[in-house]
Amino acid sequence: MSSFFTTPASQKKRKRDDTSAAQSSAKKKKVTLKRADSKLTSRKTARDESISGSGSEDNEIPLGASDNEVLSSVSESEDETGAERRLRLAERYLENIKGETETVGFDAEEIDRDLIAERLKEDAAATKGRLYRHIASDLDLSTSSRTLFRADTQSTTSVAVCPPYAYTVSKDITLIKWEIPTRTKSPPAKKNKNKATTKSPPLARRRPTKLLYSRGNKNETQNPKYQHHTAPILTVAASSDGKYVATGGADKRLIIWSAADLKPLRIFTQHRDAVTSLAFRRGTNQLYSSSKDRTIKTWSLDELGYMETLFGHQDEVVDIAALSLERCVSVGARDRTARLWKVVEESQLVFRGGGTSEKRRMNIKETVVNGEATSLKASYSEGSIDRVAMVDEETFITGSDNGSISLWSLHKKKPVFTVPVAHGLDPALKPEEASAEVVPSPKVPGEPQPRWITALATVPYSDLILSGSWDGRARVWRISEDKKRIEEIGVLGHAHVEAERNGNVDDLEANDGRRKEDQRTIVRGIINDIEIFERGDRGKDGLCVVIATGKEHRMGRWKTLRGKNGACIFEVPNRQACEPGATGVKLADVNNSEIQMKK
Numbered sequence: 348m349s350s351f352f353t354t355p356a357s358q359k360k361r362k363r364d365d366t367s368a369a370q371s372s373a374k375k376k377k378v379t380l381k382r383a384d385s386k387l388t389s390r391k392t393a394r395d396e397s398i399s400g401s402g403s404e405d406n407e408i409p410l411g412a413s414d415n416e417v418l419s420s421v422s423e424s425e426d427e428t429g430a431e432r433r434l435r436l437a438e439r440y441l442e443n444i445k446g447e448t449e450t451v452g453f454d455a456e457e458i459d460r461d462l463i464a465e466r467l468k469e470d471a472a473a474t475k476g477r478l479y480r481h482i483a484s485d486l487d488l489s490t491s492s493r494t495l496f497r498a499d500t501q502s503t504t505s506v507a508v509c510p511p512y513a514y515t516v517s518k519d520i521t522l523i524k525w526e527i528p529t530r531t532k533s534p535p536a537k538k539n540k541n542k543a544t545t546k547s548p549p550l551a552r553r554r555p556t557k558l559l560y561s562r563g564n565k566n567e568t569q570n571p572k573y574q575h576h577t578a579p580i581l582t583v584a585a586s587s588d589g590k591y592v593a594t595g596g597a598d599k600r601l602i603i604w605s606a607a608d609l610k611p612l613r614i615f616t617q618h619r620d621a622v623t624s625l626a627f628r629r630g631t632n633q634l635y636s637s638s639k640d641r642t643i644k645t646w647s648l649d650e651l652g653y654m655e656t657l658f659g660h661q662d663e664v665v666d667i668a669a670l671s672l673e674r675c676v677s678v679g680a681r682d683r684t685a686r687l688w689k690v691v692e693e694s695q696l697v698f699r700g701g702g703t704s705e706k707r708r709m710n711i712k713e714t715v716v717n718g719e720a721t722s723l724k725a726s727y728s729e730g731s732i733d734r735v736a737m738v739d740e741e742t743f744i745t746g747s748d749n750g751s752i753s754l755w756s757l758h759k760k761k762p763v764f765t766v767p768v769a770h771g772l773d774p775a776l777k778p779e780e781a782s783a784e785v786v787p788s789p790k791v792p793g794e795p796q797p798r799w800i801t802a803l804a805t806v807p808y809s810d811l812i813l814s815g816s817w818d819g820r821a822r823v824w825r826i827s828e829d830k831k832r833i834e835e836i837g838v839l840g841h842a843h844v845e846a847e848r849n850g851n852v853d854d855l856e857a858n859d860g861r862r863k864e865d866q867r868t869i870v871r872g873i874i875n876d877i878e879i880f881e882r883g884d885r886g887k888d889g890l891c892v893v894i895a896t897g898k899e900h901r902m903g904r905w906k907t908l909r910g911k912n913g914a915c916i917f918e919v920p921n922r923q924a925c926e927p928g929a930t931g932v933k934l935a936d937v938n939n940s941e942i943q944m945k946k
Contacts (some may be wrong), residue, residue: 364826476746480809482886483825487922488837493869493940496555497913499524502897506914507592508878509585509606512591513893515914516580518901520563524609527891527916528553536809555916559609563720568598574611576600581901586632591648593623593634601636603899605650613651617644623902624677626669635675637664643677645690657688659695665902670807676743685735685745685755698755700729700747700762727751727767727797734803736812742830744812746800747815752814754826754833764832766824768796770816801900804877806890813839813892815874817908821894821917839892839917840869872896873909882918 427435447513497503500517507514513525558574563575563932578598585592585606592604599617601622620639627634632648643664660679669675673690683701688694727749734746741757753762772795778787802815812824812833820838827834876895882888897912 363689380722382867401450421759425435425595428560437896451649462621467719480806480885481825482806482809483823483836485921486836486890486919488822488823488839488919489920491917493840494554494916494918495913496525496915497910497911498557498560501911502873503875503895503914504580504897504901505582505876506878506893506895507583507585508586508893509589510890510891512558512589512606513878513914514583514585515895516583516594517897517912518579518899519725520565520576520578520596521582522561522580522583522592522609523557524559524592524606525555526558527555527893543637561604561609563728574602574614576602578621581621581623582625584634586625586629586648588628588632591632593625593627593636593648594624595636595638597621600647601625603651615646615653617653617656618642620663623663623665624667626667626675628669628673628675629671633673635667635669637667637677639663641679642915643667643675643688648860655690657690657695659686659688659697660684663724665733666735668743670737670740674740674742676735676737678745680731680733681730683732685732685743687743687757691925695755698760699770700732700745700753734800736803736805737807738805738810738812738826739808742826744803744805744833746803746814748797748799750797750800750816752800752824752833754830756830763830766833766835768797769800769814770818770820770822772797802874802877802894804879804892806879806881806886811890813877813879815877815894816869817873817906819871820869821877823873836868839919870894870896870915872898872908872912873900873906875901889918892917892919 358654365592373705420712490656494883498515500521501519503515503517505516508527511529514526515523515525517523525582527789530777533936561575563577564573565577567573567575568577576594576596576598577595577600580594580596582595583592589606591612592606592609593601594604595601595618599616599618599620599622601618602611603613604610605612618636618638618640619642622636622638624637625634633654634646634648636644636646638644641658641660641663643660646652647654660677661682661684662680664677665680667677674688675690676685676687683699684697687696687698714895725871729747729749729751731748732745733748735743737743743755745755745762746769747753750770750772751766752766756763775787775793775795778789781793782788798816798818800814800816802813804813805811810826813821814824814828815821820840822838823836824833825836826832873896874894875897878893880891882891893914893916895914896910898910899907
């Protein structure tokens with residue numbers, strides 16, 4: 348029997364020395380450390396190779412290189428690290444750029460213009476829908492040229508532009524396609540011996556060419572299969588890609604046309620009353636339509652189908668506008684509201700106009716008209732909001748029947764700023780016009796009334812605004828840099844700001860109340876619509892303004908004037924293009940415009 352003291356040698360456990368155990372553990376640690384170091388070095392070299400580029404590209408040897416150059420390049424590629432390789436490639440790139448600038452030459456202004464930081468700022472502002480271009484101060488209104496064009500039609504109710512084509516519609520159910528001529532350069536400036544260099548004359552005027560037209564028939568009202576309008580066409584819009592033209596009329600029809608040949612593609616009859624306005628979402632074929640049935644409908648022209656209906660207005664919707672985002676702004680006439688519709692969120696923001704407070708009411712002026720004292724209010728109560736145009740995704744403007752132009756922001760429910768009586772006052776009626784008596788009372792009946800704002804237009808994402816009425820002038824405005832004021836620049840065709848606005852009766856004759864400057868009327872008739880597009884890259888060659896005019900208002904016959912039914916084009920150049928010796932036009936970026944505004 349074995350006991351504790353008599354255990355066989357085979358069953359005894361051998362004990363290791365402490366020194367041998369320590370040596371073995373140290374060896375294992377060294378082996379693991381070496382493996383880790385090898386892995387780290389392999390990863391580091393792979394990362395350096397990926398950063399610096401592929402080895403095949405770096406080790407390329409140019410054709411015609413000598414043996415010494417080949418040996419030096421090979422030795423450099425073998426000995427240098429990843430950081431040294433990147434440094435060598437950067438130095439080579441800079442040397443190439445220096446060689447190009449020395450041979451070709453460069454312009455510091457062009458380099459500043461194309462800075463990456465400025466481009467990123469502009470692109471970010473454009474995507475966010477913020478105002479980022481100040482171009483109003485760069486326009487030369489005094490040298491703008493005017494060209495009239497017309498067809499044998501009644502009052503032109505609306506105009507749409509997709510360069511180089513324009514589309515007009517009229518009350519006699521006519522749709523016409525025009526080709527707008529390209530802008531011709533002005534002749535060089537003349538130099539006088541005793542005087543300084545004179546300004547270049549206005550641009551040569553060329554009349555647009557009539558390409559196609561299509562006319563409806565009012566006698567086909569009871570024919571549901573008739574492929575045209577049967578009542579006056581009130582509005583027209585053209586898609587940005589030039590494929591589609593949409594028209595809406597008093598016959599409750601919305602017709603989609605092929606822009607190439609003006610053939611009807613689809614007729615929609617979902618509206619229950621007259622279609623008053625149309626607007627395409629910028630850069631897409633999504634269409635918004637407003638109607639007197641108090642609704643707004645959205646359409647997809649890619650599928651030529653109906654999408655949805657938006658409800659909320661308490662009166663007929665008379666105008667609508669849209670930009671890049673999936674939202675639109677509409678005005679509801681006598682409900683005196685402007686509503687911004689967020690289509691995706693299925694929500695709306697309501698902006699209420701209407702009454703004028705005592706803080707906004709300006710002083711009442713006393714004057715003499717027809718021998719009698721008459722009080723002229725500088726602010727009149729707002730009865731209907733008739734026009735709307737978007738400046739950017741957060742700012743829009745409206746025009747009303749009291750002659751006021753209001754600036755709105757999404758962050759405020761009331762107007763940020765209002766210009767009262769923007770297009771002046773109509774003279775008061777004569778006693779024989781207001782009374783049916785044989786010998787009417789000499790007392791003046793009533794007071795002069797403001798002219799309505801019948802047309803509004805903007806250059807999207809800029810500070811430029813154009814407005815129209817029946818005073819014979821298309822007025823130009825700009826938004827201040829802080830977006831809190833609207834300032835008048837002048838009128839198309841004249842550089843100065845006329846004092847006839849705001850009820851100044853110095854320009855009214857005592858006998859018949861007509862203006863002294865009627866002989867220099869620029870646009871005869873009522874301005875029913877305005878469209879703007881830019882010439883050149885980001886408007887470096889100026890603007891082209893197309894104005895629809897008529898003897899009557901587009902929605903009715905409340906006022907009839909002596910004018911012409913048709914349209915006119917204004918070519919507005921930039922100031923840099925009009926200056927003698929100018930070689931280029933500077934982009935209207937944020938920094939340059941701020942410098943010019945301060946000057």
